Amino acid sequence: MIVEKIVEIKNISFFYGERQVLSNISISFAKQTISAITGASGSGKSTLLSTINRLWEEVGGARVEGRVKIWLEGQEIDVYERQISLPELRRKVGMVFQIPNPLPMSIYKNLTLPLKMAGIKNRDLQREKVESVLKDAFLWSEVEPRLHEDARNLSGGQQQRLCIARAMILEPEVLLLDEPTSSLDEGAVFEIENLLLSLKERCSLLMVSHDLAQVRRVADSAVELVAGSLQ
Template structure:
């Protein structure tokens, strides 16, 4: 990718599509600096995000990477529940930031699962291994885990690619609800899905990211 210069609208769903191998997933990782874990990868330029107090350059040397990851959540194409209970999966980000109040953790876990439309399905089995959930439930669990820290930006890499029609509809409805509270940037190959839920559509092709009309 080169010469990328775009504005992402707040509280909207922005979709990115295009041929395979163009760097769509890599572009998402630029927004939370996850690419820095890849040996030999480099980025030039600035990324500025408004988290409520004006635009901040997330690449300035003194910017806190743990704080950035709290504010910019990410959900991957393949659900990745941790090898632990449903409850511990959702609570894990709170553990990482040092939250020790059990009542606070329990309430936030419940709220995150409710926001992901999953609470009613799992509330009686919170101690079960999260890997026993269905594919659609696992994806919503991963979304709930990303939501528990109330991110300002949510990055989604093909979040419905392996789901059945019912699960797809549930997650699309979830994303439409979530954009009231956060900005969503979603990689998707599905044009019908993009037309249903995206506010703006970009195509990444030949190393260029271009805004396209529906």
């Protein structure tokens, strides 16, 4: 069976100041699967994830060598090419963080924000998309009556599902997940894992996790990082 690739990382090294965080990593991930990256804390898992959407550039003080390729709509894209538009790349490569990070605004505005930023201004379309993405995230019945309340009043698990919904609203082809359940309690973890499995149909998921049991439950494949190198 020929596996179709979605992301290919080639000879990536990452330096934070003097310190080398990743050394010469090459790996590829298959389309429409859940691929897991495991490893102890400090092994560079999250950093590896951030080289794919170049989010590390927002912090400063870091430097990357190597290449990353992504296949979006069947087209090969060199992520570290000069002319590439980062906002457009990040709209196609969604990201969910370790600590749920709803923006300090209403649930509804959290979800319409990416739409507005991508130039989708039609109110009806926005409303339609919010509803469908919340239903996909099994959140609709819980938040429908309180769409215009502060998103930060939701429980941790609800917040994280909202963040996944927010990342999915632009229909990305890749979803990067940085320890999406490590700050949540057990019940919430289960819900999120179910949600992730259901998303596999529509996009490819790359998940960083240090929880091996979780990796066994949801991931189709896994690699381990030890001190910045692949095992």
